Amino acid sequence: MDFNKICVLGLGYIGLPTASTFASHGIHVIGVDVNPQVVSTLQNGDLHIYEPGLRTLVQAALRSGNLEIASQPEPADAFIIAVPTPFLPDKRADMSFVVSAAESIVPHLRPANLVILESTSPPRTTIDRIAPILEQSGLTAGQDFYLAYSPERVLPGQILRELIENARVIGGIDPASAEIGRDLYQIFVQGEILLTDATTAEMIKLMENTYRDVNIAIANEFSRLAVRFGVDVWKAIELANRHPRVNILRPGPGVGGHCISVDPWFLVEAAPDLTPLIRTTRQVNDSQPEFVVASLAKALGGLAGKRIAVLGLAYKPDVDDLRESPAIETAHLLENAGASVVAFEPNKPNAEIPGLKLASNLADAVEEADALLLAVSHTPLRSLDPSVISQITPARVVFDAVNGWTQERWQAAGFHFFRLGAG
Ligand code: SAJ
16 A cells, blocks of 8 residues: 555654654655644754654654644544553553544544554553544444554664664554555564554563563662672672573663553553562562662761762663653652752753752752762763762762762772662
């Protein structure tokens, strides 16, 4: 099937790269977002999110005229839903964005259209929730229009490359829908395109992120055990990973972001009786900021009245995304324990976070600190020169929660050095 015009609903970390990549391959793309600020920012050629390479790609797509930004969908050959699925306070999936995106397509749906859901969703969402909404158009899914689920699997920080190079799973509500989905994605996907059914594709996405969550949880639990037994977890992991079938991931302040800290809950919600391991995994990773804070309290001989510069607030290195960030949770817990925190996020120096004092540059963050906490291994933070930092801060204690700094260098510059999980 040929696609001349497609409509991408949701212009966030997935929708915007997807829309601009299609546009850069000559397709006429209507990029839709319900947030008027996002629409006007993009219409002015500016970007509301940071992802390496994205600004150049979006601006070129806009200039070419192939990418148009709108607040409403319009008739098209294909519709891609790429809106967020956050979780509610009780950890159930909040499907309201997906539902309203599907509803907004209904008036524009025509026979032989293709609709793809990319948003991470609980198993059976495409069949049980999306198909009935789209059928309010009077058309029947699988008979009059094609419908598929195709999970995005790109790594923030590497989105533009992974969008093209990763294998792509396409799960149709019937085989024809999966095949038409392949026609669409093969416009730019160079990785393998793997066809399956919609519910399997939904499950695959949740399994991938849950698998990673479990593996990070075991690394975090090892960091706690290492402290108990006077072992350096980083050295132990390095040696354990020399085993041909062992690959332990990195401990840290916890698991954040909009994917891995959220998606496993969709499986717990869908089958609470079958998911004790997944639930415990979430609890282990969610409680890791408490372990960071307890470790820092031990290093400093208590936290009350201590002035702590928290360096890095994003959910992981070299991104600007602050969602579900364990670094932010750690900073809040430090404040709750009586410390006085000044935080700095180099990728979002002007961010505002309720309840936290933020500095817009490194010097301001450290100028009155007793201790520095490396909470995210951002490249510019990792490469700080301790002898330069020692000139701009009265702090003489550093705590590295991410194994980003070299102990000997900080010690040589006069700092007491502590590392998470290091005995
Ligand atoms: N983390 C650790 N230790 C590690 C690896 C990661 O503590 O060894 C932490 C990170 O600091 C971060 C969190 O885990 O807080 C998640 O980071 P990540 O890099 O593992 O993953 P995400 O959330 O950025 O992207 C994931 C990816 N999924 C998998 O690798 C299975 C990506 O491919 C998905 O597309 C993305 O979720 C998504 O959108 O679902």
